[in-house]
Amino acid sequence: MMKIFADENMPLVQAFFAKLGEVTLFNGRTARANDIAEADILLVRSVTQVNEALLAANKKLQFVGTATIGMDHIDRTYLAARNIAFSSAPGCNAQSVVEYVLSSLWCLAERYQWQLRDKTVGIVGVGNIGRRLANALTALHIPVLLCDPIRAKHEADFAHTDFEQLCQQADIISFHTPLTKTGLEQTTHLLNATQLAKLKPDCAIINASRGGVIDNAALLAAQQQCRRPLVLDVWEHEPEILRPLIAYCDIATAHIAGHSIEGKARGTAMLYQRCCELLQIPESAHLSELLPVPAVEKLQISANFGLPDVQNVARMLYDVRRDDALFRYHIEGKGFDWLRKSYPARREFSALQLVGQATPPWLSQLGFN
Ligand SMILES: NC(=O)c1ccc[n+]([C@@H]2O[C@H](COP(=O)([O-])OP(=O)(O)OC[C@H]3O[C@@H](n4cnc5c(N)ncnc54)[C@H](O)[C@@H]3O)[C@@H](O)[C@H]2O)c1
Ligand SMILES: O=C(O)[C@H](O)[C@H](O)COP(=O)(O)O
Numbered sequence: 001m002m003k004i005f006a007d008e009n010m011p012l013v014q015a016f017f018a019k020l021g022e023v024t025l026f027n028g029r030t031a032r033a034n035d036i037a038e039a040d041i042l043l044v045r046s047v048t049q050v051n052e053a054l055l056a057a058n059k060k061l062q063f064v065g066t067a068t069i070g071m072d073h074i075d076r077t078y079l080a081a082r083n084i085a086f087s088s089a090p091g092c093n094a095q096s097v098v099e100y101v102l103s104s105l106w107c108l109a110e111r112y113q114w115q116l117r118d119k120t121v122g123i124v125g126v127g128n129i130g131r132r133l134a135n136a137l138t139a140l141h142i143p144v145l146l147c148d149p150i151r152a153k154h155e156a157d158f159a160h161t162d163f164e165q166l167c168q169q170a171d172i173i174s175f176h177t178p179l180t181k182t183g184l185e186q187t188t189h190l191l192n193a194t195q196l197a198k199l200k201p202d203c204a205i206i207n208a209s210r211g212g213v214i215d216n217a218a219l220l221a222a223q224q225q226c227r228r229p230l231v232l233d234v235w236e237h238e239p240e241i242l243r244p245l246i247a248y249c250d251i252a253t254a255h256i257a258g259h260s261i262e263g264k265a266r267g268t269a270m271l272y273q274r275c276c277e278l279l280q281i282p283e284s285a286h287l288s289e290l291l292p293v294p295a296v297e298k299l300q301i302s303a304n305f306g307l308p309d310v311q312n313v314a315r316m317l318y319d320v321r322r323d324d325a326l327f328r329y330h331i332e333g334k335g336f337d338w339l340r341k342s343y344p345a346r347r348e349f350s351a352l353q354l355v356g357q358a359t360p361p362w363l364s365q366l367g368f369n
Contacts, residue, residue, distance in 0.1 A: 006044075013043065020041070043067065047073070063278060111229075122166040122169070178210070189218075210234050213234075246327075256323055
């Protein structure tokens, strides 16, 4: 019987994978080589470093899957050298991150009495998340600048603004790149002391990508000099984060931007689909049948429903201030990983069906059903 080892924080893993073999759960943060030595299939999340040190004792591993978008914790060169198949879950929680950023923007707008239509949002990294975010902001009539040098190289019609320029022009910058450590476009400390000095004095910074994309020590020094609106979901050296930075954040959370029920479950489902493909077994479990029924399924909207009403409906589903409050209250006592493990349920916009005579087309641009 196939032995499947999975991170204990992977929802629906039994429902999907018990059909393929025997499922053993492990703590992703503390797992060592001996804990997973018997695995044929290894399923991880972002907290497990998958490298030679972890896999040396395992001689039978066939497949590694990460139920995440980010892959900076996986040594893919080592997996390829050992001929171990690999898959991530591209886009699985992209909408969840977009909803986190939208909620953060609405929260900042309320706190500082901004009109978001008068603010230009610079999106750095325009892949699955950045692209969806740009669409959502456009639906809300919020101007955007896009920075993605890799897309710019391959797509003649991509409206690219280079990072230097974006730093000088944007009123809000939101980071959505992977964390990369090599190559011309590497992103480690993309926002560093030099770039921070070029930002507008009141430019808001949002990071829901990877902590290392911003030099956290330089960010703290900059905040101490000139405090800017700041939203941090991801931190350098998680879970040992730079605590003094918390006091300089408007919103601080424990790497949960992608943790909607749909986002996490989609990650598990995508790995299951990939395993079925590899093993040439027909799929017998389906995400749509396994997701819990949302507490509120339908909302009737009238012909008067307009853009200003979206924020109220969105807040009913998710308000980032809940997660900020949890973070500030529990970070000292319970800690970073506890906050992630005990994350309260949160549904994506798509879980709520908006019903009306005429539902405006921009609702789907925002992710509503
Ligand atoms: N906070 C969370 O919970 C959470 C959830 C999901 C993903 N993430 C992070 O967000 C990242 C982005 O996710 P995605 O689904 O959009 O990934 P993606 O791969 O679809 O898109 C990333 C984009 O970044 C671009 N890019 C790479 N280097 C760049 C650079 N130097 N400057 C500007 N752009 C650059 C790429 O060309 C690509 O288009 C993931 O890699 C992951 O690390 C975080
Ligand atoms: O890269 C991703 O998909 C996200 O960062 C993901 O939500 C991380 O969460 P984790 O897997 O660590 O629970």
